[in-house]
Amino acid sequence: MSWILLVLAGFMEIGGVTFLxxxxxxxxxxxxxxFVLFMGLxxxxxxxxxxxxxxxxxxxxxxxxxxxxxxxxxxxxFNDPKDYRKLALVSGIIISIIGLKLVS
Incomplete structure (x- = not known):
């Protein structure tokens, strides 16, 4: 259940930043x-x-x-510039998240 809450917390942060x-x-x-609601959650x-x-x-x-x-x-x-390098770096973050889950 804690992992579900953690993932929900991450998605709420994304929502908060979007509303920001x-x-x-x-x-x-x-x-x-x-913004206040999503960041509070x-x-x-x-x-x-x-x-x-x-x-x-x-x-x-x-x-x-x-x-x-x-x-x-x-x-x-929001039409921020799309660049394959950004996607590669975001992939690195996602791989790191998976790695942290695996080692915990």
Missing amino acids: KLSEGFSKLKPSLF SFIFLSMSLKEIPISIGYGIWTGIGAAGSVLIGMFA
Whole structure:
């Protein structure tokens, strides 16, 4: 169950960052409120998952999911420049996340 919570925390972080972008510097109310909601859920799920998962593993995976997901959302939803090098580096983050799970 802790691993499910950790993955949910990572996806909530991606949602939070997405709404942060949509809030346009907190000038739009709805996206700003969704940012607070998603980031709050992200921290709650992360804290619950860290009851059983070591912080060195949990925080690394949470950050990696958020970072990789944010890059992909930026490229495919917000028209950030797409580059094979970015995709290769994001693949490295994903491989690292899998590696952390395997060694824990």
